[in-house]
Amino acid sequence: MENIMLPKPHKILAVLKETNAEYTFRVAYNQPIDYNQFFQLSIPKVGEAPISVSGKGQGYVDFTIRKIGRLTEGIFGLQKDDTLFMRGPYGNSFPVADFENKNLVVIAGGTGIAPVRPLLNHFVQHPEICQNVYFMAGFKNLDAVIYADELPKFASAFQTTYCLDTEAAPGFRQGFVTEYIQNVPFADFDDYNIAIVGPPIMMAAAAKACLQEGAAPEKIWVSFERRMSCAIGKCGHCKINDTYVCLDGPVFNYTKARNLFD
Amino acid sequence: MTTAKLMANRKAFYQLLARLYEKELSPKFIQQLAHLTYPTAEQNPQMQAGYQQLKAYFAQQPLAEMADDLASDYAKTFLGAGETKGNAAFPYESVYTSDEKLVLQAAWENVTKIYRANGLVMATEMADIKEDHIAMELKFMAHLCDVAEPDLAQQTTFLNEHLLNWTPQFLEDVQTYSRTNFYQGVALLTAGFLAEDAKILATLQRPTATTQSFKLTNAAFDQLLAKWQQRYHVYAPTFTTNRNAKQQPMVRFGAVTQLADIVYDRQSDFSAKEIYYPIMQTLFYFNENNVTESTLDDDKDFLIFMHPCDINALKRTDTIFMHNGAPDSYYQRLREKVKIVMMICTESYENCFCVSMQTNQTDHYNLALEFKTDHVVMAVKDPLFLSDFKHQPTTDFVPTFITKNKGQAHLPKIQNQAQAQLAGHLDYWQTFNDRCISCGGCNTVCPTCTCFDTTDIIYDETSLDGERRRVWSSCMLDSFTMTAGGNRVRKTPGDNMRFKTMHKVYDYKQRFSTENMCVGCGRCTQQCPKDISFLDTINGFHDAFNQAKNETVVK
Numbered sequence: 001m002e003n004i005m006l007p008k009p010h011k012i013l014a015v016l017k018e019t020n021a022e023y024t025f026r027v028a029y030n031q032p033i034d035y036n037q038f039f040q041l042s043i044p045k046v047g048e049a050p051i052s053v054s055g056k057g058q059g060y061v062d063f064t065i066r067k068i069g070r071l072t073e074g075i076f077g078l079q080k081d082d083t084l085f086m087r088g089p090y091g092n093s094f095p096v097a098d099f100e101n102k103n104l105v106v107i108a109g110g111t112g113i114a115p116v117r118p119l120l121n122h123f124v125q126h127p128e129i130c131q132n133v134y135f136m137a138g139f140k141n142l143d144a145v146i147y148a149d150e151l152p153k154f155a156s157a158f159q160t161t162y163c164l165d166t167e168a169a170p171g172f173r174q175g176f177v178t179e180y181i182q183n184v185p186f187a188d189f190d191d192y193n194i195a196i197v198g199p200p201i202m203m204a205a206a207a208k209a210c211l212q213e214g215a216a217p218e219k220i221w222v223s224f225e226r227r228m229s230c231a232i233g234k235c236g237h238c239k240i241n242d243t244y245v246c247l248d249g250p251v252f253n254y255t256k257a258r259n260l261f262d
Numbered sequence: 263m264t265t266a267k268l269m270a271n272r273k274a275f276y277q278l279l280a281r282l283y284e285k286e287l288s289p290k291f292i293q294q295l296a297h298l299t300y301p302t303a304e305q306n307p308q309m310q311a312g313y314q315q316l317k318a319y320f321a322q323q324p325l326a327e328m329a330d331d332l333a334s335d336y337a338k339t340f341l342g343a344g345e346t347k348g349n350a351a352f353p354y355e356s357v358y359t360s361d362e363k364l365v366l367q368a369a370w371e372n373v374t375k376i377y378r379a380n381g382l383v384m385a386t387e388m389a390d391i392k393e394d395h396i397a398m399e400l401k402f403m404a405h406l407c408d409v410a411e412p413d414l415a416q417q418t419t420f421l422n423e424h425l426l427n428w429t430p431q432f433l434e435d436v437q438t439y440s441r442t443n444f445y446q447g448v449a450l451l452t453a454g455f456l457a458e459d460a461k462i463l464a465t466l467q468r469p470t471a472t473t474q475s476f477k478l479t480n481a482a483f484d485q486l487l488a489k490w491q492q493r494y495h496v497y498a499p500t501f502t503t504n505r506n507a508k509q510q511p512m513v514r515f516g517a518v519t520q521l522a523d524i525v526y527d528r529q530s531d532f533s534a535k536e537i538y539y540p541i542m543q544t545l546f547y548f549n550e551n552n553v554t555e556s557t558l559d560d561d562k563d564f565l566i567f568m569h570p571c572d573i574n575a576l577k578r579t580d581t582i583f584m585h586n587g588a589p590d591s592y593y594q595r596l597r598e599k600v601k602i603v604m605m606i607c608t609e610s611y612e613n614c615f616c617v618s619m620q621t622n623q624t625d626h627y628n629l630a631l632e633f634k635t636d637h638v639v640m641a642v643k644d645p646l647f648l649s650d651f652k653h654q655p656t657t658d659f660v661p662t663f664i665t666k667n668k669g670q671a672h673l674p675k676i677q678n679q680a681q682a683q684l685a686g687h688l689d690y691w692q693t694f695n696d697r698c699i700s701c702g703g704c705n706t707v708c709p710t711c712t713c714f715d716t717t718d719i720i721y722d723e724t725s726l727d728g729e730r731r732r733v734w735s736s737c738m739l740d741s742f743t744m745t746a747g748g749n750r751v752r753k754t755p756g757d758n759m760r761f762k763t764m765h766k767v768y769d770y771k772q773r774f775s776t777e778n779m780c781v782g783c784g785r786c787t788q789q790c791p792k793d794i795s796f797l798d799t800i801n802g803f804h805d806a807f808n809q810a811k812n813e814t815v816v817k
Contacts, residue, residue: 044548069746233587236713242773262751
């Protein structure tokens with residue numbers, strides 16, 4: 001019987017600095033991955049944690065990691081050619097097939113951009129799939145802006161709104177990203193989907209703002225982040241009501257997500 | 263007929279019926295059906311009539327026209343196409359069981375959960391087929407016949423609750439709306455077969471007279487225990503040198519070699535869980551570049567002396583580890599070693615409420631016994647053990663179960679999403695903030711708690727050689743949901759108490775459509791240093807929920 005808890009060694013191909021606190025680790029990998037899936041990354045002696053895929057390409061997968069806990073600090077000690085242990089991918093994905101020929105609104109907060117980045121790049125390369133893509137991203141301040149070199153590319157392909165919570169800077173509006181949702185022309189859309197990824201409070205506020213603008217709850221998709229020890233439905237940490245985020249999520253339609261309570 | 267052969271035949275018939283309903287028939291398949299020899303002396307009159315209709319159809323209709331003819335009848339009968347638009351035998355359980363006659367209602371949710379609990383997702387090429395389509399429900403029955411050890415009780419439940427509950431009306435409708443002898447025949451055949459299958463299942467489950475019982479002197483029982491040591495690790499509740507939260511000598515499951523070691527007249531402080539799901543378990547060894555899976559010390563099986571509550575708890579831990587997502591090999595490798603000696607309860611202990619949780623009885627054991635003062639009576643259900651009793655006198659011992667506890671649990675009846683929200687947001691839960699000290703002792707002694715953390719150990723600071731272990735975790739600890747950076751989704755002891763209680767008496771059952779998780783063993787109550795009784799917690803929940811429900815209605 002297959003041991004699904006056993007991680008496998010993978011080589012680190014590159015380490016790319018995003019901000020002072022966030023680095024992207026490019027790891028050798030050549031299996032298919034769906035949009036918004038995650039892996040369990042582990043560092044011997046430090047432990048294991050679920051990390052979203054922030055990019056993928058021929059022979060590699062990217063993880064953008066914020067130095068925030070013990071595991072992520074451990075990962076920051078790794079460099080090119082070191083070994084990273086991982087297992088996955090886990091979780092469901094955004095219903096990308098349903099996005100075809102419809103408008104798409106992507107609302108991301110902070111590091112929440114990481115899991116939607118592969119999706120955004122997919123639509124940059126294939127502008128014919130969706131009607132208009134509205135990409136709204138909020139960061140705390142200029143120092144916290146990740147993928148700074150990709151933001152202009154997204155701005156030329158999509159209708160973008162970039163904002164900073166606490167600062168004014170060229171190219172960015174000031175204030176929370178949720179304050180700008182009212183600018184999305186929901187009334188003009190014949191059909192659309194909304195993907196929201198970010199901290200829980202930001203996702204709740206963004207979903208509320210969308211509903212206020214007349215968006216239908218079933219058009220909204222949110223992505224959850226939970227503590228996990230196994231990612232395969234056993235350890236219990238990510239359970240909410242009768243739902244396991246690792247097995248049933250992390251992407252949930254808002255009609256389901258709004259009923260879950262911690 | 264052997265059981266295996268019978269299961270294979272039933273599986274094949276379920277599969278055939280499923281295929282007939284799943285989609286229109288291909289010309290090749292029709293040709294095969296046309297050339298079958300149909301039984302002429304079928305005992306069941308409906309099945310017999312069904313076969314005659316099929317034969318009549320194949321005799322009358324030119325073979326070349328059958329595919330088109332049947333496709334149009336299929337569309338008319340099951341999809342409501344053509345003149346009868348809106349009037350058809352829509353083949354979904356939801357349509358026949360919901361007041362509004364709609365698809366995707368409660369029945370659909372329920373069967374989806376059942377499939378998931380069995381590790382299945384629906385497989386069909388037909389885009390608009392839902393999980394409660396008759397073809398899928400028939401396929402699920404075929405699946406249940408196809409597993410290594412068919413669970414006949416599960417088959418009976420599914421047949422009764424998800425096929426026989428709606429198909430009689432549906433099949434009548436098929437006869438109303440279909441125009442060909444073929445689908446008329448299929449409907450009759452289905453009705454007859456399902457009724458026959460219910461009878462077959464009932465017969466198979468009738469208690470057999472194969473269980474033999476023996477009377478052993480205490481000395482003979484000790485000899486038996488000594489003999490079993492060679493083949494098994496023999497575990498039973500036994501005294502440890504520690505004391506429990508109530509300052510009594512602590513009883514845990516440990517190795518026993520003689521009758522005097524076994525503590526059977528009180529509830530053990532820990533459950534049998536720690537034998538097949540150890541408190542701490544090495545998953546694998548690692549160095550800088552590789553991981554190596556851990557192995558077991560030996561290949562001896564486990565013979566565990568358990569009360570019915572703990573035997574029922576096994577089913578709960580099986581559900582989480584084997585059926586919630588892919589199976590867990592670390593759990594399985596120990597679980598498959600477990601053989602059960604059921605110690606019947608002759609009295610209900612202080613904190614038990616197993617009768618309320620319907621866990622006071624079970625037929626899942628290899629041997630059962632009762633300790634009398636100067637002898638032991640044993641029922642041998644598993645023939646594997648019969649040779650151990652060769653020279654022992656037989657007796658008429660039949661395991662019995664207690665039918666009454668001192669305390670009764672009243673479970674809240676939560677009927678919909680709005681009521682679940684109400685239940686989860688009761689002020690009641692926050693009353694635990696001043697009582698619960700978040701020690702997690704309740705989770706530790708619970709036979710159904712399965713949560714764990716993983717932790718890495720390194721052998722010395724200068725290298726990366728070490729091992730990853732998994733250790734029991736506890737949802738009552740304030741760190742249980744803490745993510746990197748220190749965020750927690752549940753912040754108070756009351757939130758944790760609500761999470762634990764609803765998991766044990768609501769969420770688990772919701773997810774798996776089976777029994778509740780709690781088995782009413784009362785160990786958490788016995789363990790709690792703050793004297794929080796879980797039985798009182800459940801009953802308090804029930805009362806607070808009912809009160810809130812009534813107030814909501816009044817508003």
